Amino acid sequence: PQGLNIAMRWLVTGALSHGAAEGALQTLVRRHEILRTSFREIDGRLAQEVHPPCQVKLNAIDLTALPAEEREARADEIARAEAVAPIDPARVPLLRASFLRLAPDRGILLL
Numbered sequence: 608p609q610g611l612n613i614a615m616r617w618l619v620t621g622a623l624s625h626g627a628a629e630g631a632l633q634t635l636v637r638r639h640e641i642l643r644t645s646f647r648e649i650d651g652r653l654a655q656e657v658h659p660p661c662q663v664k665l666n667a668i669d670l671t672a673l674p675a676e677e678r679e680a681r682a683d684e685i686a687r688a689e690a691v692a693p694i695d696p697a698r699v700p701l702l703r704a705s706f707l708r709l710a711p712d713r714g715i716l717l718l
Contacts, residue, residue: 614690615718622712629665636663636700646696658699666705682707682715689717 636642637660644657668685670678685707694701707715 612690612692612694614686616686617716617718619706619714619716620712623706623714623716625665625667625706628706628716629663632663632665632702632704633660636660636702642701643699644701645699661699663700663702663704666703667708668705669708671708671710678709682709686715686717 640657643659643661644655646653646655648654670681673681685705689703689705692703694703702718705717707717709715
């Protein structure tokens with residue numbers, strides 16, 4: 608089955624704890640079965656399977672080494688690439704998350 612990605616992007620200001628953000632994603636996946644449901648075709652019919660809570664990783668991409676004028680452009684490139692990268696409906700979790708650090712107190716959360 609093919610689907611459509613729903614890409615979300617938030618500007619985060621202030622200090623972000625990577626561990627706390629990743630823990631929040633874990634909680635989200637634990638609470639919402641649809642985020643840990645896989646889909647596959649069996650005998651020509653679509654079937655779903657709800658899985659137990661799984662590990663969710665928050666990818667951290669540090670852009671602070673880039674010159675300030677290049678950070679936003681690079682963040683936009685990464686966000687566009689993430690938005691169109693396929694997600695396999697047969698594997699859980701059905702989400703991908705990244706945090707693009709632009710400065711010590713500023714970044715972009717992609718989901």
